[in-house]
Amino acid sequence: MDFLETTKDNLIALRLTDKLSQSDIETLHERMDEILEHHDQVDFYFEFHEFEGYTPKGLWEDIKVDAKHHSDYGKMAFVGDKEWLEKVAQATDLVTDSEVKYFPLEEIVQAKAWIGI
Numbered sequence: 001m002d003f004l005e006t007t008k009d010n011l012i013a014l015r016l017t018d019k020l021s022q023s024d025i026e027t028l029h030e031r032m033d034e035i036l037e038h039h040d041q042v043d044f045y046f047e048f049h050e051f052e053g054y055t056p057k058g059l060w061e062d063i064k065v066d067a068k069h070h071s072d073y074g075k076m077a078f079v080g081d082k083e084w085l086e087k088v089a090q091a092t093d094l095v096t097d098s099e100v101k102y103f104p105l106e107e108i109v110q111a112k113a114w115i116g117i
Helices: 022-036 056-072 083-095 105-115
Strands: 011-020 042-054 073-080 100-104
Touching (some): 011 022, 011 056, 022 042, 042 056, 042 105, 056 073, 073 083, 073 105, 100 105
Parallel strands (some): 011 042, 042 073, 073 100
């Protein structure tokens, strides 16, 4: 997991590779809490490259964070070349109050424009 540069104050932009660990999610949660001190919601830009999912502890930590913050999520962009990402984006859109969109990697410019990077 790598944080990407952004000038938008309430946006977390990430390049996701390999597996997300408990430590990764804790770091992400800290960044979310910093943003929520000054904003009502956090927007997310997720760029997936050879992403393999979560470690078991990483998944559990992510579930806990989602349960705590589901109403704090703003817009979300999912960018990647896997079919399942579109389904994850659709499911996320259904279970959150967020506006969630999936973009194939070849539409990375449009995804960044939509999220405001």
